[in-house]
Amino acid sequence: MKKTFIYIITFFLLINSTYIAKASNIDINAASLNANEYDIKMKQDLLCLMMAYPEYIKDINCDDNNYVYLIMKSGKKILYDDKKVKTPEEKLENADLQDTMEQIYPLTNISKLMDKNYDPGRYRSYELLKEIYGSSKQQIEGNLKSVNLKYTHVLFNNNNKAAEALESTMQNLIPLSRENEAVRRCLFPCMGTFNYRLVAGTNRLSPHSFGIAIDLASDKRDYWKWSSPKQGEERLNSYSREVVEAFEKNNFIWGGKWGHFDILHFEYRPEIILKAKYFANGDKSVWYKGVNEEDASIKAYIDKINEVLK
Ligand SMILES: [Zn+2]
Structure with a gap:
């Protein structure tokens, strides 16, 4: 039957x-x-990753079963998409590269909290982070650099220009803070950067463990676990736009743009910002439309992707 x-x-x-x-x-x-x-989408994600981590991603590869990998400087292969269907919780625990890039980060100002599970950049590939910033506490500590924020010194990872990006953000913001009280209130006092620890209540390493995140001045409404959505939204709207823009300009994402908001938190994630910048709109006439093809290294990435993923 x-x-x-x-x-x-x-x-x-x-x-x-x-x-x-x-x-x-x-x-x-x-x-x-x-x-x-x-x-x-896969090609765009791979291009953003190659542009974001040029010294660390050496090649890409597609195996006989159509699984695509990044080939890292160390020789390690990182799988792009495990093709498993995951809940948001499972993605937090075990995101592949595709999961980490799936939600597009908004570069525009927002005045409302993002939807509950819209957390662009909150899923992280620990394999990738370990390859770039260090795979143990000791190794990461060896990669840290003291960054002068003018009002304090903090430790930040020196790999992949993370420390340089923080320095440049602060060079924009410190002069501004002298005349702009909202900026000043966001910056002082800084709550911290490098801290080798697990995310509270989980077994996952915090991005602070890799020295790629900074918590600015704290407010009790900053964190989704501490505050109601209404309070979070109030804080979101009182937050200095200049501070957010300066960080985003330097390839940091803001935890204020997560449904699971973390308003004092900024994290160096160039691949997420690049995807937001170039591939947020749906124009797919040419998959790489938007990037600067005149740039020889970008052109080489595009050719490589076209060659491997025919
Ligand atoms: Zn943080």
């Missing part, structure tokens, strides 16, 4: 797809369109 049913359904599907192919005279159906969209 069941078999007969399946035969009938298959028959109708076949008739139907033949009809569609004839009618539109093109050889695609809905499934291949989705595959095409997946392909475009």
Whole structure:
């Protein structure tokens, strides 16, 4: 009985797809369109990663089963997409690169909290972080540099220009803080940067463990666990836009743009900012449309991706 049913359904599907192919005279159906969209997103993600971590990602590779990998400077391979369906909790625990890049970070000002599970940049690939910033406490500590914020010194990871990005952000903000009270109130006192610890209540390393995150001045409404959404939204709206913009300009994402808000938290994540900058809109006429193709290294990444992912 069941078999007969399946035969009938298959028959109708076949008739139907033949009809569609004839009618539109093109050889695609809905499934291949989705595959095409997946392909475009994968290429864009890989390009953003290669642009964000140029010294660390040496190559990309696609195996016989169509699993795509980054090849790191150390020789380690990092899988782009494990193709498993995950809950948000599972993504927090075990995100692959695709999970970390899926939600687009908004570069515009926001006045409302993001939706509950919209947390662009909050999923992290620990494999990637360890390759770039150090795979143990000792190794990370060896990569830290003291950064002069003019009002205090903090430790930040010197790899992949993270410390340089923090320095440059503060060079923008410190002069501004002298005339702008809202900026001043966000900056002083700084609550901390490097701290090798787990995220409270979990077994996951905090991004502060890698020396790539800074907590600015604290307010009791800053964190989704401490405060109601209403209080969080009030704090969000009182927060200095200049501070957020200066950090974003230097490749930091802001925890204020997460449904699980963390308003005092900024994290150096160039791949997330690059994706927001170049691929937030849906124009897919050419998959890399928006980036500067005149730049020889970017052109080389595009060629590499086109060659490996034909
Ligand atoms: Zn933090």
